[in-house]
Amino acid sequence: VQFHHRGYVSGEPRIEPAAGFGIDRPVELPDELDVLIVGTGPAGMIAAAQLAQFPGVNTRIVERRGGRLEIGQADGIQARSVESFNAFGFAHRIIDEAYRITHMAFWNPDPENPQNIIRISLPEDDPAHLSEWPHLIVNQARVLDYFAEFAQNSPGRITPDYGWEFLDLTVHDGPDAGERPVEVRLRRSEGTPGAGEERTVRAKYVVGCDGARSDVRRAIGRRLVGDQAMHAWGVIDVLAATDFPDIRTKAAIQSHDGGSILLIPREGGHLFRLYVDLGEVREDDGGAVRRTPVETIIERANRILHPYSVDVKSVAWHSVYEVAHRLTDKFDDVETDAEAERTPRVLIAGDACHTHSAKAGQGMNVSMQDGWNLAWKLGHVVEGRASEALLSTYSAERQVIAKNLIDFDKEWSTLMAMKPEDFDDPNYLSDWYVKTFEFPSGLMTQYTPSILTGGDEHQALASGFPVGKRFHSAGTVQASTGNPKQLGHLHRADGRWRIYVFADPAAPALAGTPTAALADWLAHDPASPLAATPVGGDDDAWFDVKVIYQQDHAEVNLNEVPAVFKPVLQPFGLTDRAKVFASGTVAGEYFDIFEERGVDRAGAIVVVRPDQYVSAVLPLTATDELAAFFAPILATSAPAAV
Amino acid sequence: VQFHHRGYVSGEPRIEPAAGFGIDRPVELPDELDVLIVGTGPAGMIAAAQLAQFPGVNTRIVERRGGRLEIGQADGIQARSVESFNAFGFAHRIIDEAYRITHMAFWNPDPENPQNIIRISLPEDDPAHLSEWPHLIVNQARVLDYFAEFAQNSPGRITPDYGWEFLDLTVHDGPDAGERPVEVRLRRSEGTPGAGEERTVRAKYVVGCDGARSDVRRAIGRRLVGDQAMHAWGVIDVLAATDFPDIRTKAAIQSHDGGSILLIPREGGHLFRLYVDLGEVREDDGGAVRRTPVETIIERANRILHPYSVDVKSVAWHSVYEVAHRLTDKFDDVETDAEAERTPRVLIAGDACHTHSAKAGQGMNVSMQDGWNLAWKLGHVVEGRASEALLSTYSAERQVIAKNLIDFDKEWSTLMAMKPEDFDDPNYLSDWYVKTFEFPSGLMTQYTPSILTGGDEHQALASGFPVGKRFHSAGTVQASTGNPKQLGHLHRADGRWRIYVFADPAAPALAGTPTAALADWLAHDPASPLAATPVGGDDDAWFDVKVIYQQDHAEVNLNEVPAVFKPVLQPFGLTDRAKVFASGTVAGEYFDIFEERGVDRAGAIVVVRPDQYVSAVLPLTATDELAAFFAPILATSAPAAV
Ligand SMILES: Cc1cc2nc3c(=O)[nH]c(=O)nc-3n(C[C@H](O)[C@H](O)[C@H](O)COP(=O)(O)OP(=O)(O)OC[C@H]3O[C@@H](n4cnc5c(N)ncnc54)[C@H](O)[C@@H]3O)c2cc1C
Numbered sequence A, B: 001v002q003f004h005h006r007g008y009v010s011g012e013p014r015i016e017p018a019a020g021f022g023i024d025r026p027v028e029l030p031d032e033l034d035v036l037i038v039g040t041g042p043a044g045m046i047a048a049a050q051l052a053q054f055p056g057v058n059t060r061i062v063e064r065r066g067g068r069l070e071i072g073q074a075d076g077i078q079a080r081s082v083e084s085f086n087a088f089g090f091a092h093r094i095i096d097e098a099y100r101i102t103h104m105a106f107w108n109p110d111p112e113n114p115q116n117i118i119r120i121s122l123p124e125d126d127p128a129h130l131s132e133w134p135h136l137i138v139n140q141a142r143v144l145d146y147f148a149e150f151a152q153n154s155p156g157r158i159t160p161d162y163g164w165e166f167l168d169l170t171v172h173d174g175p176d177a178g179e180r181p182v183e184v185r186l187r188r189s190e191g192t193p194g195a196g197e198e199r200t201v202r203a204k205y206v207v208g209c210d211g212a213r214s215d216v217r218r219a220i221g222r223r224l225v226g227d228q229a230m231h232a233w234g235v236i237d238v239l240a241a242t243d244f245p246d247i248r249t250k251a252a253i254q255s256h257d258g259g260s261i262l263l264i265p266r267e268g269g270h271l272f273r274l275y276v277d278l279g280e281v282r283e284d285d286g287g288a289v290r291r292t293p294v295e296t297i298i299e300r301a302n303r304i305l306h307p308y309s310v311d312v313k314s315v316a317w318h319s320v321y322e323v324a325h326r327l328t329d330k331f332d333d334v335e336t337d338a339e340a341e342r343t344p345r346v347l348i349a350g351d352a353c354h355t356h357s358a359k360a361g362q363g364m365n366v367s368m369q370d371g372w373n374l375a376w377k378l379g380h381v382v383e384g385r386a387s388e389a390l391l392s393t394y395s396a397e398r399q400v401i402a403k404n405l406i407d408f409d410k411e412w413s414t415l416m417a418m419k420p421e422d423f424d425d426p427n428y429l430s431d432w433y434v435k436t437f438e439f440p441s442g443l444m445t446q447y448t449p450s451i452l453t454g455g456d457e458h459q460a461l462a463s464g465f466p467v468g469k470r471f472h473s474a475g476t477v478q479a480s481t482g483n484p485k486q487l488g489h490l491h492r493a494d495g496r497w498r499i500y501v502f503a504d505p506a507a508p509a510l511a512g513t514p515t516a517a518l519a520d521w522l523a524h525d526p527a528s529p530l531a532a533t534p535v536g537g538d539d540d541a542w543f544d545v546k547v548i549y550q551q552d553h554a555e556v557n558l559n560e561v562p563a564v565f566k567p568v569l570q571p572f573g574l575t576d577r578a579k580v581f582a583s584g585t586v587a588g589e590y591f592d593i594f595e596e597r598g599v600d601r602a603g604a605i606v607v608v609r610p611d612q613y614v615s616a617v618l619p620l621t622a623t624d625e626l627a628a629f630f631a632p633i634l635a636t637s638a639p640a641a642v
């Protein structure tokens, strides 16, 4: 984070100066606004946090509940989410308080004594080290708290509007559509002041993050389609005395009579969660399974854990989680055949679009990636940085991810529900877990070619940065400080595009090298994407351009680095020297990102979207392609700086 | 951190439940209290933060200023301080916002063109990797903020009493001494409500952390003794445009005409500090140097930096820092020849005891170690855990550290003040810097034998944990989770002793091994230090006993680990499984603390004090020595649990 550059800040530097709609933001929900988010779950809160970085957008987020979530719901945080948390500034803090999964234990009936369970394997959770970030367990409520803090400290100063229930919406078109075509009916929730009162607001866009029973989804006529039957799990978050030796390790436990438990150790050192499989919910169940008493769940758990037992001292939370594999065909209000005519006005994200079991720990994670994917696009479109075409990419990109998730989760759930004797190989389940780990870690997502994702023609120039996948961070040495820096960790959720210039082998020079020529084009050519940057603000307000030289950091003289890599910041006209990187050994560790990520020594350009996915890999000389990539994305007329 | 074990906590787990004097702590300063700290600088704030972990002690901290420090003063944070910050729960947060020093640049006149400076070397800052923690730069105000937060979130709920000036004190003895023999006169500061009003309070102990002009020091009749003459530096914290290539690297710059600058890049990416040497202050100066205008300092800096220049855009802070090498002979109110008769009632810490240049960046750091050293001892004595003899060790331990610091700083200051041509070898200065780095990193402190520090008879059993030095953390694998854990990082500033049991090579067993025998003795023998632990509270309330097995973590069955390593916590009687460690490979990294720290495979006991210094290294069988070590420290009659 950079600070003090607009003058000395005494106190918490993470509180950015308010700007735009963040200045004197009214406590009351206004009648007219730009983006209305419905629901403060993970999808909604990440979207609000991201939009808080666009203070030119008047964003509000309404929630039916009277206040923050206090307990319960999901707790699995995949590596991709922790990467994302880092972009929102709270990865280290949440790691400090979370439980970290490094192993998974598999317990089966003892073949010699099937009433007893025994541990059959203890594989590592991420044996291939797909991410430098850990796999965590922490309550969903804490994740939401951190996003809330980020949103509140961001220039947009967004805080949730609690106690408002979404009722319905109408998307006006024709003459009365105006600038804010979406009319939304809201009602003050039960138990809040003015309960029952209704009002309408008008918005440019509405985002439905209102969970599996989404009213926004209903309002745009979309349906969750999939399995008929629900599956039920008894979920308990408990404090207990137990002799089960792996009580502090994530474990899949199968007993001889077909019962199964997923054990999730929780944050704080003592709490743990058990998912006890309650099987398919019968059609004539009539809510009976939902009324399963907590004692029954605990008793069932004890039967499965035999010869071990849990003596529950305190139940922090329990629930019967009923869910089916279901998916909606499109995540917005525009039918596929109407896409040429109009772009979306209402979009849905998270559980509103897809539901599945909790077994693979995906719910909160995929929902957050939905929300982030959508929010920066809304920010760009509403602020006038980008064309509305951007919004159509949201459903196109995320619906297929949800489809893959449901397929994966079905397979995993089926495997976990199988009886031990149905497997030829007792290690089949644990082997499958390890083999497929990239998927549940959230790192397998790969967007296919679109206006946001280029082709793989030049992939060989940077084989470690696959186009369409998330930018996989690697270590470099910052030239101006000699500090080791993970390049990807500097990518904050500030809504900016990243252009990484991996330099040719010549030393830094103001002219006469491919890198210098590219730098010159970027800074001065009217076709450069940077030409869209509003005048009067910071040079890097929209595009964060970084250069990585192959040389040792001690050999890089900042005075010889082209100006585009050293943007000038307002109001003092200071030079930012933080964007120049190199290689070298620091504190005994050698850093060379070219080697680590297979970047061609001739150099390359890597373009990364605001949500950290690689958009394009290009040669240093490919200025035409670079211009052509950004042309359809960027709005034709750039607005003024906020 | 452990939480939820007393029942589910929704929200920030770092806020511990209030206890003792922290429950309904009055806003107003009470008439009677236990420990009165004077001054909210680094020494005072770390002491308050530590004492907030002793809610049985009624601690208040008064400060003349009306509120928090906003800017200025020190900014260098050595590795030992970051280690300490971790114990107070904010290392990662402050690292995230600080500038990190990995290199130091040395600039001298160009021999061929002496009006110009050139870089002669760029050594690594910590080439020997003495600590896994970084060397940082961040404003003193932020350090104080984090300690304030910790104190506020701790069970004692301590917040500073701003706007009170210490005037004087009297230590009563004889019949009117009572339980609170120290009578303190305070006055409401100018500019605060009730300004000028005086009042007296009575305390058991007073700690003077009131800086170089300490009134508490004066009140106990101690004096700073040392150099007559003051040395002056012009200090500026600025935002500037500059072409000096190393502006983001810590640098020592010497010009041909004897001018010198110490350049300190600051947090946030743009701010930097220059110390411009203004030389010895003449006896007849009469405050003239103190009135040096900021323009003069900037002009002087520009002359030294030639051919480069700084064009200052904004001055965040500036000061003329005048200081001499001075030291007081004793840090408390008891003359050496009276030590047998009484223990201290008034103690002083930080700049109140020692002053020196800012060149080696030590001021804030050494002051914090003073404050921490003292505060846990006060906590133990006032709570009745320990005998008052503990308090005499404070001056004995810290005065010699201050003496060493002043000797070091004198040498460093002299070297930095020398003209380049006075050195035979142009690299002499940078070589000296690298060679002596252990000292300024704060890691060379080694306490000598006393009631708190054992001898080195058994040092060979754990050569990597030198008795008297700070416990040097190393990686292990936690058996219950398979998580890699830095053992030392788990040592929070909670006032507890640590007893690390490095197990013999046999597998964990409930009986029949030296480790099991020791565990049994610790748990059950009346001579065991653990016998002092109050009944009715957590088993590990006073002693945090951890075991490290040599085996791979997957082979350690928690059910076979002796009970003393799995303490029972209240109110639910839960078992803490977090204290059992082992070796193994996790995420591609191999952990074996026996190998890394030279621990004998036969096993060893390592005793570590609440402020992280190694007190003793003993064989597993040395129960008599262990009992003998703790006997003079522990109070004879243990109080009830708080
Ligand atoms: C009771 C429950 C238990 C769960 N248990 C587990 C579990 O054990 N494991 C697991 O992995 N996942 C679990 N999940 C799923 C997981 O929490 C979700 O996958 C994840 O929260 C999805 O995030 P989201 O933002 O899409 O929706 P949600 O987190 O569901 O958030 C939706 C939000 O919208 C609000 N809302 C709904 N309707 C309206 C309206 N009309 N107007 C205003 N606000 C509205 C809701 O109050 C809620 O805050 C559970 C979910 C629920 C609801």
Ligand SMILES: Cc1cc2nc3c(=O)[nH]c(=O)nc-3n(C[C@H](O)[C@H](O)[C@H](O)COP(=O)(O)OP(=O)(O)OC[C@H]3O[C@@H](n4cnc5c(N)ncnc54)[C@H](O)[C@@H]3O)c2cc1C
Pocket (backbone or CB within 6 Å): B038, B039, B040, B041, B042, B043, B044, B062, B063, B064, B065, B072, B073, B074, B075, B076, B140, B164, B165, B166, B167, B209, B210, B211, B212, B213, B214, B215, B235, B319, B321, B349, B350, B351, B352, B357, B358, B359, B361, B362, B363, B364, B367
């Ligand atoms: C103006 C100034 C500039 C400095 N500049 C540098 C620098 O550039 N580099 C560097 O390394 N070090 C610098 N130092 C020194 C560094 O800040 C100290 O070494 C460090 O702060 C020592 O910590 P301390 O807690 O012992 O005392 P201090 O930080 O000095 O704290 C003492 C506190 O006690 C309060 N106090 C004093 N008298 C009373 C009283 N009678 N009643 C109540 N409260 C009282 C003060 O207001 C202050 O808050 C500077 C110090 C000062 C005062």
